Amino acid sequence: MSFPLQRYADDHVRTVDTMTAALLFAAFLFGSEISVPGSRRPDAMGPTIALAAFSAAALFWQRSRPRAAVAVTALCAAGAAMLGHLLTPLLLGPLMLALYRLAVATDRRTTRVSFFATLALLVASALLLDPLDHPWQLDTLSPAACLLLPVAAGNATRLRGAYLEAVQARAEYAERSREEEARHRVAEERMRIARELHDVVAHHLALANAQAGTAAHLSSTHPAQARRILTDLTGTTSSALREMKATVGLLRQADDPDAPLAPSPGLGQLAELTGAFESTGLTVHVSAEGTPRPLSPGVDLTAYRIVQEALTNVAKHASAEAACVRLRYGEDQLTITVADDGTGGRTAGAPEAGHGFGLIGMRERARSVGGALQAGHRLGGGFEVTTRLPLYPTTSERQERTP
Secondary structure, eight states: OOOHHHHHHHOHHHHHHHHHHHHHHHHHHOOOOOOTTSOOOOOOHHHHHHHHHHHHHHHGGGGTTTHHHHHHHHHHHHHHHTOOOOTTTTTTHHHHHHHHHHHHHHHHHHHHHOOOOOHHHHHHHHHHTTOOOOHHHHHHHHHHHHHHHHHHHHHHHHHHHHHHHHHHHHHHHHHHHHHHHHHHHHHHHHHHHHHHHHHHHHHHHHHHHHHHHHHHTTTTTTHHHHHHHHHHHHHHHHHHHHHHHHHHHGGTTTTTTTTOOOOOOOGHHHHHHHHHHHGGGEEEEEESSSSOOOOOHHHHHHHHHHHHHHEEEEEEEEOOEEEEEEEEEOOSSEEEEEEEEEOSSSSSTTTTTTOHHHHHHOOOOOOHHOOEEEEETTTSSEEEEEEEEOOOOOOOHHHOOOO
């Protein structure tokens, strides 16, 4: 029932205010007839009706001008006290409603000042100007209790409204934060997929271009070797298609039956990666130091992609005959070094103008897993890329280290 009544009151404010003013006008008149047993009633019906009318009329401005409504109703109540009327809750009804509206609409300081000023006016009028000399308890305690109730109720209503607004603001802020976090994660995922596609496409296209060029060069003089290179070229393009399908498949829905199930590449496929460069005339030597340890999926994929991009840069930009890949396993990090012999006119570190995104991508990959990457020219010629990636202990290693 409270919700329909509240909606009706919100939709018909003027009607509700009119009905309230009429009821409190009647209550004012009824309250003026209450007196202390054994005492005479004041003979001032005309002025009493006028005060009741002014007090009720002031309630039409209780929402828009609550201070003015309090001032008018307080003066009317004080006038009734000076006529000899007892300050009962019925007679103080208009003033009580005006104080309630003031407490709801304004701050605590304004409400407190209005309460004490109104109470002082009523008590002074009742004690000093009451022609019937009512008991002082009725002239002081009764108005104080009657005026304190609407002030307390109004403050509680205002605080509850402020609390609900704060809760709603926090909920809206949390919703905005969740949306921003979701957008941020989507942007990061797009960057990761874009980086994957760049590495896959750049590596396989560069390798396929080198194989095709070598086959074209050897087709007339060494046809058997050219056919073998073209066979390797078919494997290169097939591998490119598989990796692109696996990467783009991340954008599929979870219930897509064609979603790829192949695992991400890692250092376990390093032999296949380096072997693919042999058909381009680039010899890759792989060496390892320390005890090989299992890598987390993120670090394993990052290590593979960095080696892949570094060798692709050697094949694209350096006329090198050999490259070296060194893996050094430490206690808490894996160091990967890819270097070329620098026999050509250009090196992997000197790409053509406008094509320097490979090193940027490798640095971003290393930083994404907490590592670092350095690249530069070697003293003896050539170019070298050094990457340090963190090694996270596996579950079995944690159990062994736990005493």
